[in-house]
Amino acid sequence: MPQIRADEALYRDEPVYGNAEELLSEVHAWAVEQPGFVELGLDRERNGWITVWVKDADLDALQQEVSQRWPGEGIVVVEVPWTAGELEAVLNEVDAALREAGVRSGGSALSPHGGVVEIHLGVITPEAEAVLAGFTGRPLCVDGIPEDQAPAQRSQPTAGEGWRLLGEGLTGEPYRTSVATTDDQLQDLWEAAGLEGEAPRVDWDGEIAVWFGAVYGSGCPVRMDGVLVEGDLLYADLVVPGEVYGCNADANPHAFVVAVSRAVLPEGPFRVQLEARDPYPGAPEERTVVDVDLTEQGSTATNEQVHADASLAVPLEPALVTDGDDLPNDQPVRYIYRDDPDCDTPLLGPLDGSIWRLADEEAAWDAQDGDELTLHPLGGSDREIVASAPQMDWLFVRLPEATCP
Known part of the structure; x- marks a missing residue:
């Protein structure tokens, strides 16, 4: 839900904040005493600036007072159409009406900075539509999928x-796959999947065996509806019906061991995964590579020809970069910090073609010359990175010029 913002003319390129905890605390202590105060927060899309949301207040007078109290800081005052109390009254009304109609909901929340009540239905049933029709014109943001599209x-x-x-069961390891083409391989696969007893017989002339080590969040069971093939990829058609209502983030295993007809296999070499998307970082074992063609009747693969994808292996430690190197946008790197005695502001680089400075209002810098830091990309942003030491994380921002600020 987009937040309500000030006029774009009020925002500047500087300062750039990380968490700005001390400043945020000061502004909050002042804001709660102001008439019409609704909410306060950081705007990550506007350099981490602080927004004070108010209703029925003198916006210009408050903005002027903010500028006088905290000159040069990034703080804006913004008008919203509803107070938290007004939105809460709407939320209670809607929740009660949905419960009375027997509509399942994935939760609701107040969003004063967006000017709405958020209703997460998961599935928008005809009963839900009938209830919501009674709230037309009210400040609601409803998300969900039509009933005919729900799993x-x-x-x-x-x-x-x-x-x-x-066979299947809540056993084995999550984010795993494997392939068997002989009785011995199948028994090993069966035990790796955590399934008990002897593995069922497979017609090796016309089938191979595949283990899909699926994952689910507690309260949201997973179901396997089939196998799918796209190009050189074989993967499972996994369905989590409860996902539309929200699931817990824990990763629990559900093993599915299936016999797959050779007639539907891609020509080798081919890959096996849980889904069509690439395996998540840190779970390279989800992808199994089969080096040979198994479409021929009775063909087999040796244990060496069925293996994990070496290209997905995560290095034991991040690569080391030095001044003048580029920064990858999808993985951390190590960097040796060098203090610049001619600059009062902690600097990194040049890295990725720029000098990086400690963001405004960050915690005190206590890294020493020669300390090893880990630099992390930040959510696809090319203007910010996080520098981590064992004792602290700090936000650094890219400088437009390679000079001490």
Whole structure:
């Protein structure tokens, strides 16, 4: 939900804040005493500036007072259409109406800085639509998917086009896959998946066995509806019906071991994954590479020909960069800090073509000359990085010129 902002003319390129905790505390102590105060927060899309949201207040007078109390700081005062109390009254009304109609909800929240009440339905049923029709014109933001697009609640199928279920259970490791083409490999796979007893028989002439080590958040069971092929990739059709209502973020294993018809396999070499998207960072074992073609009747792969993708292996420690190097935008790097005695502001670099300075209002800098830091990219931004030491994290911002600020 976009937040309500001040006129763009009020924002500047400087200062740039990280958490600005001390300044935020000072502004909050002042703001709660002002008539019409609603909410206060940091605007990450505007250099971490502080926004004071108010209703029915003298905006110009408050902005002038802010400028006098904290000259040069990044603080704006913004008018919102509703107080938190007014939005809470709407939220209580809507929640009560949804409960009375028996509508399942994924939760609701106040968003004074957005001027709305957020209602997370998950699935927008006809009953939900009927309730919400009574709140037309009220400050609501409703998200959810139409009922006809929601994943169906049904039991785990045991077979489908080109596959059949050999076994499944809440066992093994999450984010795993593997392939078997012989009885011995299948028994090893079966035990790795955590399934008990002897593995069922597989018609090796016309089938191979695949383990999909799926993952689910507690309270949101996962179901396997089939196997899919795109190019050289074989993956599972995994469905989490409860996902539309929100799931816990814990990662629990659900093993599915299936026999897959050779008729649906991609020509080798091919890959096996849980989903079509690439494996998540830190989970390279999700992708299995099969070096040979298994579409031929009775063909096999040796243990060496079925393996993890070496290109996904995470280095034991990040690469070391030095002044003048570029910075990757998708992984951390190590960097040896060198103090510049001619500059009072802590600086890094030049790195990625720029000098980087400690952001405004960050915690006191206590890294020493020669200390090793870990530099992390920040959410796709090319203007900010996080420098980490064992004792603290600091935000650094890119300088437009390679000079001491």
